[in-house]
Amino acid sequence: SSSSPPPAAAGISSCLLSTGVTNFSLPTSPSYTPLLDSSIRNLRFALPSVGKPAAVVLPSTKRDLQRAVLCARNTSLAIRVRSGGHSYEGLSYTTENHVPFVVIDLSNLNHVDVDPGTATAWVESGATLGEVYHAVGLSNRTLAFSAGSCATVGMGGHTAGGGFGLLSRKFGLSADNVLDAVLITASGDTLTRDTMHPDVFWAIRGGGGGSWGVVYAWKVRLVPVPDNITVFSVGRTGPAELIAGLMHRWQYVAPSLPDEFYLSTYIPTVSSSNGNHSMSFTGQVLGPKRLAMAVLSQTFPELGLAEAELSEVSWLESAVKFAGLSTVADLTSRQPGVGQFSKSKSDYVQAPISMRDAVKILRFMATAGPPEGSIQLDPYGGAMARIGSTVTPFPHRAGYLYSIQYGVSWKASDVDRADEYIGWLRSFYAFMAPYVTKNPRAAYVNYLDLDLGTNDWMNATGGTSYGSVGHAASWGERYFFMNFGRLVRAKTKVDPGNVFNNAQSIPPLYS
Ligand code: FDA
Structure with missing residues (x-):
């Protein structure tokens, strides 16, 4: 009947329920469109002509997140991970060529745990920069985090791609201040800095989101700022x-x-x-x-x-100002404006x-x-x-x-x-x-700028997929220069089956 979900949605739905993940939304649910649209920043990708996911999953724990990855794989759905949804090309909630997919939305994984004593914090990827600034600034007036100015940008995508802001000339990018990270791989395993290959820990800090797995959380260095x-x-x-x-x-x-x-x-x-x-x-x-x-x-x-x-002003007040907001409390608002x-x-x-x-x-x-x-x-x-x-x-x-x-x-x-x-x-x-x-x-x-070139995964199979590394170099070297080769090696180590892919993701080498 017209009210039953399409097969892909039914498949992932029963897989999620069977593993105890209940917080997700299917196209037949009234919550689906508001949830999908909730963090779409660029309305070009909210148009009806853009393909929609079979489900939007909202993990509340790391375990939910692992299960969402595994259920997507079991049901042959492509995975799109979304933290703040600010991708300039909408890559966190769309696929090319109408490939069926699921959005794993991390917005409920937004906890920020600040340790002022060691000037570090563990930040879940779904936290917005505003939520990070709020937690850090209220914990200690003289601690800050180096990242961009828009408060609704997500920690996950931002740090994965570098993260430049008003403190970067003094302290570098967000990615330069990452001390550890928890990565969920294509097989649902958990890796940390100690257990992942050094090339992979290097790659997740600026090599772009969507290629390596899902970064569940980041341990970051907080930086000293004056009282005023x-x-x-x-x-x-x-x-x-x-x-x-x-x-x-x-x-x-x-x-x-x-x-x-x-x-x-x-x-x-x-x-x-x-x-x-x-x-x-x-x-x-x-x-x-x-x-x-x-x-x-x-x-x-x-x-x-x-x-x-x-x-x-205090650094926290400066973050309010440069985000175009009025009060410190506004930093935690997720209203996209x-x-x-x-x-x-x-x-x-x-x-x-x-x-x-x-x-x-x-x-x-x-x-x-x-x-x-x-x-x-x-x-x-x-x-x-x-x-x-x-x-x-x-x-x-x-x-x-x-x-x-x-x-x-x-x-x-x-x-x-x-x-x-x-x-x-x-x-x-x-x-x-x-x-x-x-x-x-x-x-x-x-x-992100898809004018620079895109992967063609539909046609990149078997022997020709090796060629996709050469193709991807044409934009990959513009983003990463000589680092592109090491990114391909890291990808080949952590995700040789290319489970995590998108229009500009780093391709693996095929053996
Ligand atoms: P989103 O959720 O769309 O993710 C972006 C990409 O990362 C996608 O491919 C996604 O799949 C992947 N991804 C997301 N979470 C992941 C995770 N946990 N693990 C693995 N992959 C993940 N930049 C900057 O450096 N300085 C700045 O000041 C600003 N300011 C700014 C303002 C506004 C209004 C916009 C729209 C954008 C910016 N940016 C920016 C760019 C911003 O840093 C960039 O778009 C980030 O990728 C956005 O991260 P989100 O998590 O919000 O995006």
Whole structure:
């Protein structure tokens, strides 16, 4: 009858029930769509045309999680693991080619256990960054965790792909601060740092989510911060030459500031009716206002920063501010806010862009662009440059001045213009080629971009699947450079049957 679940759903349902896992939702259940949509960040992948899972499982324990993996395998369903659901390409809750699948959603595995004495924490992968910051900041005003700024990003996917934030110039990525991890493998076994192969412990810290197994929890190093830190967000407006001048100068200043300083910049495509452009700066200084003023007025007088634009707050309050929230309690809210349709791409810059070219870039952004396009420039240098490029899979270290994130977003009312907006973003990316890293043109795996290439598992069987390693290198080397080969070896050790795969996962070598 029309009310009985489809066979794949019935199969996994009876397997889960027979092993005592009761918290899951099938397509016939009223809870299914709200649950599936609950952490879909990019509405492009919530459209009805996108294939839906046979079930969404919500493990409440590590044991449930192991059983969910085994039941998915028993019923020949592909596995998609979701922590915060912020994958730019929706890879945590979709499959290619309508391959039947199950979503294992870790949102109930969100416990954060802080040990202020040793300045460490065990964090379950389903915790959001906001939940981590809340637990860490309330345990001790002078402890922090180095990760990104959006509070609803999941610990699982974020740490798996690196995790860059306002503390990274001082303390590195989230992945650089992982001390141990609990990995559930394709056979349902539990591995920790002591029992997994060293290549696997290396791979899970920045080699991207979805390739290795399910990381159930991470043990992380917490980092020391002062009682009060200085924060600011300032906007500047003016003709293209003025804004290009600030952007040009920023490239020399931000990557070489002392490690205690973070200064990023965001430039939207919109220019005002009088032709003015705008740009905003986000700043964090691990020290008092007077230090911030002394250094920034000297190194970046063009910014014209005024002391009145700065405030001194605790690190936890700074996390509230940079997440765009109002109160400390808001950090634990999982409300995704207003959903949007979006597409992003990334680049890296090793040599500063000239003033002339900066003006060209601003002019490109102002002409015939979509309503909401932008670039975000994140400064590297400091600890990012001191950590070796093979210590973790994340290779963009010494010599990288900053990353560029290109973004375009639109609303539901514009959904039929999606191709036009994505097309604009691609043409902007093509235009930028002369100004960014080459051979390969680098990209950040947490800013996942399927334009760089995709696996074709449907056609990669037997002998030809060996060839898929060579194919995957074409984007894998852009995310990981020379680390790609070691990632393939780690994959071959931990998941030779390629149970954990997605459109850009690391392929195993077949013997
Ligand atoms: P999601 O659940 O979608 O997972 C992403 C990938 O990891 C998927 O392939 C998934 O299967 C896999 N995965 C998830 N949990 C896993 C687990 N426990 N074990 C194994 N694999 C797992 N990045 C950054 O570095 N700094 C920043 O400041 C930001 N800011 C930011 C803001 C916003 C609004 C968005 C949408 C994204 C960012 N990002 C970011 C990028 C973000 O780090 C990236 O999208 C992460 O992969 C998201 O992790 P989630 O767990 O939320 O995603």
